[in-house]
Amino acid sequence: MSDNNSPVTIIPEESCWGYLASQEVGRLGVSSHDVPEIFPINYYVDGESVIFRSAEGSKMDLLALNKNVVFEVDGWTDEGGWSVMVKGIAERITDEDELARARKAPLLPWIPTVKTIFVRVTPTIGISGRHFVFGPEPKQA
Amino acid sequence: MSDNNSPVTIIPEESCWGYLASQEVGRLGVSSHDVPEIFPINYYVDGESVIFRSAEGSKMDLLALNKNVVFEVDGWTDEGGWSVMVKGIAERITDEDELARARKAPLLPWIPTVKTIFVRVTPTIGISGRHFVFGPEPKQA
Numbered sequence: 001m002s003d004n005n006s007p008v009t010i011i012p013e014e015s016c017w018g019y020l021a022s023q024e025v026g027r028l029g030v031s032s033h034d035v036p037e038i039f040p041i042n043y044y045v046d047g048e049s050v051i052f053r054s055a056e057g058s059k060m061d062l063l064a065l066n067k068n069v070v071f072e073v074d075g076w077t078d079e080g081g082w083s084v085m086v087k088g089i090a091e092r093i094t095d096e097d098e099l100a101r102a103r104k105a106p107l108l109p110w111i112p113t114v115k116t117i118f119v120r121v122t123p124t125i126g127i128s129g130r131h132f133v134f135g136p137e138p139k140q141a
Numbered sequence: 142m143s144d145n146n147s148p149v150t151i152i153p154e155e156s157c158w159g160y161l162a163s164q165e166v167g168r169l170g171v172s173s174h175d176v177p178e179i180f181p182i183n184y185y186v187d188g189e190s191v192i193f194r195s196a197e198g199s200k201m202d203l204l205a206l207n208k209n210v211v212f213e214v215d216g217w218t219d220e221g222g223w224s225v226m227v228k229g230i231a232e233r234i235t236d237e238d239e240l241a242r243a244r245k246a247p248l249l250p251w252i253p254t255v256k257t258i259f260v261r262v263t264p265t266i267g268i269s270g271r272h273f274v275f276g277p278e279p280k281q282a
Contacts, residue, residue: 029172031170031177034174036171038226039224040213068176070179072179083181
């Protein structure tokens, strides 16, 4: 997917978590009957997983049907950008100790609604990242 | 999904295209066998559709398997944010007149690679948007 002359470079897997930890808003991709949806979420990185808070609603309904998700975070400047994807599963946190820790986490209170659900995204397929550089377009054939 | 007292408000459908036109980078969600993926893309709004450029590769391979997509764009300030989703189908543009118009479009040359493929996302399920306000979290039960 990349070579020495390419302006697309693969971000080493061990660096991907650092990129994820640099942002606060990412996008959760879910799919039901192969019709995908994307929800922006406020998140934090917990070890090698991602935690977000949710209320009951369309996101949780979709996750009940299919827990395979992708979580994507990207960042941009005038010169280029990067994108990291976690492909894995999303599961509601039910363990009391984990919940107590999650309630103290630095998550923005997006909506003044009681949101007692915490969800953990764990990579099963994996984590991957790419770095893009903007540049002049070459002559087309 | 919203009421007068809620900090989540539905963006009227007729305003959603204006929100889409205000940004240059969005995220394309695709799914194969209900495993979703998200790709950031540079896009522009053409009437009531979204056009982006692509090279052959993983995105086009996935679209060949399943043309149902979601295209999501969001924006954020310290006070809140918004998110607009187009749920529809993605199809490669093959009409020569359309291609000629697309080649003149204001798309950033992300990668100096010959990218002769243009793809149009047309809403079939629809377009929808929501506006979020950040606020203090209420007392939990």
